[in-house]
Amino acid sequence: MIWMENVSKIYQQGKQEVDAVKDVNLHIRKGEIFGIIGYSGAGKSSLLRCINYLERPTSGHVRIQDTKLADLSENQLRMMRRKIGMIFQNFNLLMSSTVYQNIAAPLVLAGLAKQQIQARVSELLSLVGLEDKREAYPAQLSGGQKQRVAIARALANEPEILLCDEATSALDPQTTDSILDLLLDINRSYGITIVLITHEMYVVKKICDRVAVMEGGAIVEQGTVLELFTKPKTETTKKFIKSVFDADLPQELLQQAVDKAVPRKLLRISFIGETVSEPILADLTLRYQLRPSILYGNITKIKDSVFGFLIISLPGEPSVIQEGMAYMEQNGMQVEVLGHAG
Amino acid sequence: MLDSFINSFVDNYDLYLESLGETAAMVIYSLFFSTIIGLFLGVCLVVLRPGHIYENKVLYPILNAVINVLRSVPFIIILIAIIPITKWIVHTTIGVKGAIVPLVFYTAPYIARLIESALLEVNPGVVEAFQAMGASRRQIIWKVMLKEARPGIVLGLTIATIGLIGATAMAGVLGAGGLGDVAIRYGYQRWQPDVMYVCVIILILLVQLLQTAGNRISKKLRKH
Ligand SMILES: Nc1ncnc2c1ncn2[C@@H]1O[C@H](COP(=O)(O)OP(=O)(O)OP(=O)(O)O)[C@@H](O)[C@H]1O
Numbered sequence: 167m168i169w170m171e172n173v174s175k176i177y178q179q180g181k182q183e184v185d186a187v188k189d190v191n192l193h194i195r196k197g198e199i200f201g202i203i204g205y206s207g208a209g210k211s212s213l214l215r216c217i218n219y220l221e222r223p224t225s226g227h228v229r230i231q232d233t234k235l236a237d238l239s240e241n242q243l244r245m246m247r248r249k250i251g252m253i254f255q256n257f258n259l260l261m262s263s264t265v266y267q268n269i270a271a272p273l274v275l276a277g278l279a280k281q282q283i284q285a286r287v288s289e290l291l292s293l294v295g296l297e298d299k300r301e302a303y304p305a306q307l308s309g310g311q312k313q314r315v316a317i318a319r320a321l322a323n324e325p326e327i328l329l330c331d332e333a334t335s336a337l338d339p340q341t342t343d344s345i346l347d348l349l350l351d352i353n354r355s356y357g358i359t360i361v362l363i364t365h366e367m368y369v370v371k372k373i374c375d376r377v378a379v380m381e382g383g384a385i386v387e388q389g390t391v392l393e394l395f396t397k398p399k400t401e402t403t404k405k406f407i408k409s410v411f412d413a414d415l416p417q418e419l420l421q422q423a424v425d426k427a428v429p430r431k432l433l434r435i436s437f438i439g440e441t442v443s444e445p446i447l448a449d450l451t452l453r454y455q456l457r458p459s460i461l462y463g464n465i466t467k468i469k470d471s472v473f474g475f476l477i478i479s480l481p482g483e484p485s486v487i488q489e490g491m492a493y494m495e496q497n498g499m500q501v502e503v504l505g506h507a508g
Numbered sequence: 509m510l511d512s513f514i515n516s517f518v519d520n521y522d523l524y525l526e527s528l529g530e531t532a533a534m535v536i537y538s539l540f541f542s543t544i545i546g547l548f549l550g551v552c553l554v555v556l557r558p559g560h561i562y563e564n565k566v567l568y569p570i571l572n573a574v575i576n577v578l579r580s581v582p583f584i585i586i587l588i589a590i591i592p593i594t595k596w597i598v599h600t601t602i603g604v605k606g607a608i609v610p611l612v613f614y615t616a617p618y619i620a621r622l623i624e625s626a627l628l629e630v631n632p633g634v635v636e637a638f639q640a641m642g643a644s645r646r647q648i649i650w651k652v653m654l655k656e657a658r659p660g661i662v663l664g665l666t667i668a669t670i671g672l673i674g675a676t677a678m679a680g681v682l683g684a685g686g687l688g689d690v691a692i693r694y695g696y697q698r699w700q701p702d703v704m705y706v707c708v709i710i711l712i713l714l715v716q717l718l719q720t721a722g723n724r725i726s727k728k729l730r731k732h
């Protein structure tokens with residue numbers, strides 16, 4: 167759907183050059199929700215704005231389906247943009263226009279007949295649940311409602327792609343959830359490809375299928391959200407994950423556990439999805455007479471899946487422990503040795 | 509005191525009415541032309557600047573400087589300095605017609621600045637949102653910038669109109685007539701202060717009326 171090849175963006179600021187985006191390669195697939203996460207100043211907005219050429223890349227190519235954006239004339243680019251919706255952190259609505267007029271704006275620009283516009287806006291208003299706010303002005307709406315208006319406006323021309331620049335960053339957690347649910351709903355019912363940028367791992371975990379981590383203008387890691395959670399490679403990714411999911415046993419607890427005299431191993435077992443319902447620990451006892459004690463654990467929902475881990479202390483003969491570990495791995499768990507004693 | 513005002517007003521009723529008419533004519537005509545020119549220049553001052561939709565690194569500084577130069581010349585000097593231009597455009601330098609050209613020279617750059625600052629108040633994010641939805645640059649100027657800036661533009665035009673009324677008094681000296689002219693001629697030259705006071709009171713009422721109306725309209729347009 168969207169291909170970015172060696173995209174770089176350099177801003178000229180007086181005599182200084184700012185490398186906002188560095189040699190980014192991305193392929194975003196049709197119908198997926200793709201997240202780009204990074205700290206402030208990482209270059210997320212710049213990258214997103216290259217997708218609809220609000221910002222022309224200094225070098226590299228952007229392709230949408232079979233169209234190379236660099237080949238388009240100004241008019242062709244405008245036509246292309248009608249098929250790419252965009253929403254923003256600050257909503258960016260016309261303050262002097264009603265909700266109706268705001269949602270109708272792209273349709274008016276496209277030159278649709280009044281009756282068609284009315285019908286389409288009514289549809290959109292009910293999609294975002296704002297039928298009763300049709301004649302209200304943005305100043306009379308809450309942040310969440312404003313973002314709903316912005317979403318309706320972005321969807322007016324039935325786009326195939328929706329770009330979201332920190333769409334929930336100005337909202338409280340509850341409203342964030344409702345907007346994310348709406349985006350997920352739109353993605354599922356219309357198959358719209360969504361690219362969203364955020365600095366909150368929570369957003370990624372809740373609705374994204376795949377994610378790229380951005381740092382200093384470059385993409386340092388990308389993959390499915392589950393891959394990132396289960397096998398984070400960079401420190402940045404680990405920090406982001408930690409913000410929603412603490413996977414580390416406090417150091418002194420770890421030390422205490424290792425200091426015990428009886429021979430034992432300290433293990434982290436991670437599990438995804440189905441395996442959660444299997445009585446794995448009970449099986450360790452029944453089959454291998456191992457008696458694990460649980461030191462720490464956490465579990466989280468990642469979009470439609472579940473990811474969790476336990477840190478257990480497992481006393482016993484090393485060979486038996488080895489068998490137990492193999493058994494757990496056979497059952498789809500990831501087992502990692504954190505330390506041993508005795 | 510009050511009696512003498514009322515007497516003066518009744519005695520010279522025709523004089524006041526006529527000069528009010530002249531003031532109104534000068535203000536309306538010059539406001540009309542200044543607004544057209546000022547709106548155009550004001551929009552240019554915004555869209556030509558770096559990073560904006562018609563970014564132009566040559567025209568913008570030139571326009572900016574020209575407007576600053578015009579804005580720094582006192583009206584009384586414009587009045588005299590551009591006499592040849594006035595003659596060339598309206599073939600006279602006296603009367604209401606002769607006053608309009610210098611008034612426009614004086615007011616248009618002022619309105620350009622007022623429009624510029626009203627347009628700069630518009631959230632640039634909205635412009636970006638409309639670019640992202642495929643709006644043309646012309647649509648962005650009309651449907652986003654000018655539309656969103658309406659409350660500020662109305663207030664700016666109100667201020668400009670009031671300034672214009674003040675300037676007409678000076679133009680009056682060149683034989684354009686108007687309330688200011690009457691006030692000076694009768695009050696200063698013939699020493700009839702009551703005529704001057706009546707003129708001033710009419711001017712005060714006029715300004716009050718305009719400012720109140722401007723505020724009301726602006727407030728009605730402002731939805732936030
Ligand atoms: N128009 C511009 N001119 C010059 N420098 C810019 C411009 N836009 C962004 N930058 C710089 O480029 C870098 C990346 O900015 P960008 O807005 O893309 O980051 P971001 O990841 O979206 O950050 P945030 O989370 O704060 O929005 C920053 O150093 C910023 O100062």
Ligand SMILES: [Mg+2]
Pocket residue numbers: 210211212332
């Ligand atoms: Mg940003």
